Amino acid sequence: MTDSDVTRRLEAILLIVDEPQSLVALATAVGAPVPAVRQAIEALADDYDGKAGGPRRAFELREVGGGWRVYVRADHDDLIAEFVGAQAPSRLSQAALETLAVIAYKQPITRGQVASIRAVNVDSVVRTLLARGLITELFTDAETGAINYGTTDELLVHLGINSLDELPKISPLLDGADEVADAAGDGYVR
Template sequence: MTPDAGTEQADQVAQTGAEESLETPLAERVEAILLIVDEPLSLVALAAAVHAPVPAVRQTLETLVADYDGRGSGPRRGFELREVGGGWRLYVREDHDDLIAEFVGGQAPARLSQAALETLAVIAYKQPVTRGQVASIRAVNVDSVVRTLLARGLITELFADSETGAINYGTTDQLLEHLGINSIDELPPISPLLDDGADGFDEGVIR
């Protein structure tokens, strides 16, 4: 097979895969992406992810919002779709905050992994910090670790960046209680190690 023939075959496979994915209803593709994002996704980025025009995705989002709110033929859902900081993301409804807190608090305590400890240390010393910035410092994907820390109540979402929509994270009072300190300022100083934002975290400062 010649190089040109190989390239042509690869292009045909890629095109076939894209065409097959587009056979799935747009609403399903949008929901699939929204279920896995940890930060609000812009309309343009979402449209690119589902291979659909921006106007069509915007209309789909409006339809999903109405559906989740019970304005369609079905009941209201326990979650909602909101636009925050210029991006879209699924959230648990505030009505269920107490239920979620009770569920999370009732889970059997487990020791944090080394990866979770290191990620928690980065957030503690660099807060407010986005998930992308934490991933850059640790040079690994931290999506699942951040979800674990959120579920354990050790970190919280502070605010969404007004320009990018990225969520900024910080530590909670619960973490202070676990560490036996009154303020995050009581953590051991490591400022000399923060010149490049990477040193000082691999050893898991918080135990």
């Protein structure tokens, strides 16, 4: 199989996947060695970025959540948001976004702890986030029987980041949070 065959086959796979694919998974799918796939991925990314002499495309090949996927470039976000919103809006409620943020920043965390932080019942919101695959049950506390929740790779994909370490530090967003964050030494509010 030639280099151009590997590149074309990879491009076909990348156009239909809805979640990032690892180099190993892509190599298996196209029947090529991982180094050849890595080289083809880099060539495709350069081509889409216009570095190969062609035009800069409206999409890019990005490594996210431990794999590769095609994404629309950020400068087209408004257009895509408007288009998708007109098709079938499926947004998270404010309550779901707040609950998801608490879980993302404080995980592992129990439903009761989230409810305590938000000062509201979060049962239905947690069920919604579980159903959408944005959070998962990590483990059950042996002493209390409480289920601890955390975020999933699906959330990373939706946010376009590789790890939760890329989330912004929350302390600059909250009045008085600097003292709490400084005490912990990491910029995160506890």
